[in-house]
Amino acid sequence: MKHNLGKRSLHLFFLLLSFLTLHAEDFTYTFKVDQPTPYVKEPVILTLDLNQTNHDVVMLFSFDIKKSEDYTFQRLDIRKTENYHDAKIHYVYLIYPLRSGELDITFDLIKKVTTDESLAYSFSGDRDNVKKLVTKDTQIDLPPVQLRVKPLPEGTLLVGDFTLSYEIKKHQAKAYEPLPFQVSIKGKGYPPLVGTLLPKEGNFTRFTEKPIVKSVATKEGTHSTVTYPMALSHSQSFSLSPIRLNAFDPKSEKKYTLDIPSQQFDIEQVESRHLVDTVDAPDIASEDWSWLSTLLGYTITFFAGYMTALSWRWSMKKRQKENHPLVQKIRNCKDEKSLLQVLIAADHSDFTSSIEKLEDSLYGNGKINFNKVKQDALEKRI
Incomplete structure (x- = not known):
C-alpha cells in the first residue's frame, strides 16, 4: 500500500512540474513541458509565457535556453503582443535530452524596463542621430525545469519511428570496380545519424561520403530523411554481412530493428598479364578517381532535381511578393x-x-x- 502511494506521489510531482506558473516582480511566467519523464533523445516540447503585470512601465524581455552538453534545443516559435505596457510573449522550444537521470533545463532571462519618455526620445532625431533607448536591465534567476530522463534499451542506435530502404545497382563488377550502395533512413524522431553503416567484417574496400541530411523540426518532433551514399570494391568475389540497426520508439515503448540482408557480389577476375603496365608514364589520376564520379552520380542527380524544384518555388514566391x-x-x-x-x-x-x-x-x-x-x-x- 505504501509503495503504491509513493508511485502516485511521484506521478503527481512530475505532473505539477509539467505546468508551472510563477510570479516575479512586474510579470508572471508560466512553464509547460509536454513530457516531464522522457526517454533519452525523446522530443520534449517546452513552452514559456511571459505576461507583464506592472502596466506603469514599458517592459521588454530577452530570453533563451542556456546551452548544455546534457541536451540540445531549438526554438520553434515566438509570438509577441506589441504593446509596451502590456507585454505578452509566448516561446516554444523543442528539446532532446542526451543523458538519463535527473536533468535540469536552465534559462537566461533579462527584464528591460524603460519609460514612455525614454521610448519617445529614442525615436526622435534623424537617421544619422539615432538615440539609444535607456533601459534598466535586470537578470532574472528562473528556476530550472527538471526532467527525469529514462535510459534507452542497451544497444539502441536510433530513437524514433523510422523505416529503412537501400539500393544496390548491381552485384557483378570487374576487379576493383566500385559498386554503388545507397541507404536511406526516413521517419520521425531524433535525427538518425550513425557513425558508419558498413560492418567491420570483410576485407573489401569501403568508400563513404558525408550523409545527406534533410530535417524539419515541428511541435510533433523532427522529421528526417538521411541518405548514406557509399561504394564497395574488391579484386575477387565477396559477401557483405547483414546490417542490423537497433531502434527504439519511445512513443510506443517498443524495440525494433532496421535490417539489410546479406549481399553477395560476383567479381570478374583480371588475368595477371593484364595487370602488367606497358606504358612508361601512365595517367594514374583517372584510374584513382574514376570511382568517385560513379559514387557522386546519385548525389548530383538528387541535388539537380531538388534545386530545380527549389528554383521554381522561389521564382513563384518572388513574383507574388513583388506584387x-x-x-x-x-x-x-x-x-x-x-x-x-x-x-x-x-x-x-x-x-x-x-x-x-x-x-x-x-x-x-x-x-x-x-x-x-x-x-x-x-x-x-x-
Missing part, C-alpha cells in the same frame, strides 16, 4: 526606426526575428547591418 503592397513600403524605409514601424504595423509573425534585431539595435547594445535586415524582411513570406 504585394507591403514590399514597396519596406523598400521605402531609409532607417531602422521607419522599418521597425512598418514591420510592427504589418502584424505578421514572420517578421518577429527582424523586429527583435531592430529593437536590439535601437534600444539595446546590438549592432546590425540595416540593409541585410531590410533584405531579410523582403524575403519573408507575406
Whole structure:
C-alpha cells in the first residue's frame, strides 16, 4: 500500500512540474513541458509565457535556453503582443535530452524596463542621430525545469519511428570496380545519424561520403530523411554481412530493428598479364578517381532535381511578393526606426526575428547591418 502511494506521489510531482506558473516582480511566467519523464533523445516540447503585470512601465524581455552538453534545443516559435505596457510573449522550444537521470533545463532571462519618455526620445532625431533607448536591465534567476530522463534499451542506435530502404545497382563488377550502395533512413524522431553503416567484417574496400541530411523540426518532433551514399570494391568475389540497426520508439515503448540482408557480389577476375603496365608514364589520376564520379552520380542527380524544384518555388514566391503592397513600403524605409514601424504595423509573425534585431539595435547594445535586415524582411513570406 505504501509503495503504491509513493508511485502516485511521484506521478503527481512530475505532473505539477509539467505546468508551472510563477510570479516575479512586474510579470508572471508560466512553464509547460509536454513530457516531464522522457526517454533519452525523446522530443520534449517546452513552452514559456511571459505576461507583464506592472502596466506603469514599458517592459521588454530577452530570453533563451542556456546551452548544455546534457541536451540540445531549438526554438520553434515566438509570438509577441506589441504593446509596451502590456507585454505578452509566448516561446516554444523543442528539446532532446542526451543523458538519463535527473536533468535540469536552465534559462537566461533579462527584464528591460524603460519609460514612455525614454521610448519617445529614442525615436526622435534623424537617421544619422539615432538615440539609444535607456533601459534598466535586470537578470532574472528562473528556476530550472527538471526532467527525469529514462535510459534507452542497451544497444539502441536510433530513437524514433523510422523505416529503412537501400539500393544496390548491381552485384557483378570487374576487379576493383566500385559498386554503388545507397541507404536511406526516413521517419520521425531524433535525427538518425550513425557513425558508419558498413560492418567491420570483410576485407573489401569501403568508400563513404558525408550523409545527406534533410530535417524539419515541428511541435510533433523532427522529421528526417538521411541518405548514406557509399561504394564497395574488391579484386575477387565477396559477401557483405547483414546490417542490423537497433531502434527504439519511445512513443510506443517498443524495440525494433532496421535490417539489410546479406549481399553477395560476383567479381570478374583480371588475368595477371593484364595487370602488367606497358606504358612508361601512365595517367594514374583517372584510374584513382574514376570511382568517385560513379559514387557522386546519385548525389548530383538528387541535388539537380531538388534545386530545380527549389528554383521554381522561389521564382513563384518572388513574383507574388513583388506584387504585394507591403514590399514597396519596406523598400521605402531609409532607417531602422521607419522599418521597425512598418514591420510592427504589418502584424505578421514572420517578421518577429527582424523586429527583435531592430529593437536590439535601437534600444539595446546590438549592432546590425540595416540593409541585410531590410533584405531579410523582403524575403519573408507575406
